[in-house]
Amino acid sequence: MDVSGYAAKPEAYDSLSAYQIAEFCNEHGLARDEIDHFAANLLGSPVSATPVQGATSYTVCGDKAGRVVQFRRSQLPMRKIEVARQIYEDFVPECKSQGMFGPVHVYVANLVPGPAFCRVRSQFFSPAPTMEQRLQQTVQDFARFFASAWINKPAHTLEPPPGLLGEYSKILDEVSPDLPAQLQAKLDDVRQELPRLFRSSYPMVLQHDDLLENNFHVDETTGHITGIVDWADAKIAPFGVSLANMEVVLGIQTRTNWYFHPNHHSLRKLFWKTFYRVTGYISKDDRRSIEVARLFGLFREHGREEKEHAIAYLSALCLL
Structure with a gap:
């Protein structure tokens, strides 16, 4: 039996991501182009939204930098992420805090290659x-x-x-x-x-x-x-x-x-x-x-x- 048809298609995730980005910007009173400009300055290259987003964050990747910038509603548990890197090694991308942009927390992480x-x-x-x-x-x-x-x-x-x-x-x-x-x-x-x-x-x-x-x-x-x-x-x-x-x-x-x-x-x-x-x-x-x-x-x-x-x-x- 071919069950592949039960899996959601990429287009469904595209629509979901567009909705999540709009909701994130509206919730925090931020303009998307201002967020992107801030991220581009951090990475030193133009940025674009990653194909898969989250419900409480907005993530962009640099065109050349091999890194992503993530804007989050709440802080990440950095100590736990350090422990995760010790335990799971290369499965966990390196991540560092970059302070705040307006009301949201900012992090720069290594880009994980390949699609979700x-x-x-x-x-x-x-x-x-x-x-x-x-x-x-x-x-x-x-x-x-x-x-x-x-x-x-x-x-x-x-x-x-x-x-x-x-x-x-x-x-x-x-x-x-x-x-x-x-x-x-x-x-x-x-x-x-x-x-x-x-x-x-x-x-x-x-x-x-x-x-x-x-x-x-x-x-x-x-x-x-x-x-x-x-x-x-x-x-x-x-x-x-x-x-x-x-x-x-x-x-x-x-x-x-x-x-x-x-x-x-x-x-x-x-x-x-x-x-x-x-x-x-x-x-x-x-x-x-x-x-x-x-x-x-x-x-x-x-x-x-x-x-x-x-x-x-x-x-x-x-x-x-």
Whole structure:
């Protein structure tokens, strides 16, 4: 089954970006040409808007500089971004504060080459064999990215926010009621095993908490991930919670369902094979903890949506 048609086309992101830029300028009372002029002076070259924008920022790239300027509603957590660069290395672009421009915060970052995955996902999910080879590369790089957090633990222990276990339990309590029996059993298992994620021996790591298809870029000729952006919402959490986002390279979410790549089972095996090759030995107990964290992430992400949507998404993602 060809599922590529379920992916949004680049034109949809063009329209969304134009809307977001206009909203950002209106919200902060700024003229777009004045912002662009300020950015051009910072980079020493003309600038243009990047193809994918954010809901609370405006980003432009220099024509020659190999850098971007981002104007943001709120400050970035620079210390967390430094930690992210230590953990995930070249996956995270360098970023520096440039003060303020009127009411908004200004940052200069390295340009991440290649399109955001959202703009090429329909190509990568097409039936052509060459496209599946590129998607396989993306899957392997995604696995290496997640494995980086296991092998590059900071020298000092990262402390989670106080009460995080209670917060996670509350999230599971808020999952849509009256789930089908299989899903309810899976939810109960995750609830019962949550404390294993807070064992002193299990790592707390800094994780990207919004790792959607618009926040990582790829080389569209090879499938290699060239960088992961938008670390504004990075969080310290038990390792594996953000693994819920691995699904964005295995399938496509629509308003009502989740459509997997026809070969998602083999792609999933490739992901885990690559992950465990990079991490090296991980005990059976920790492997179970990783799975509990991943399932919790899925229930957190999709379990509190409207009942019929929650059941559709969770059935597809948790009952593989």
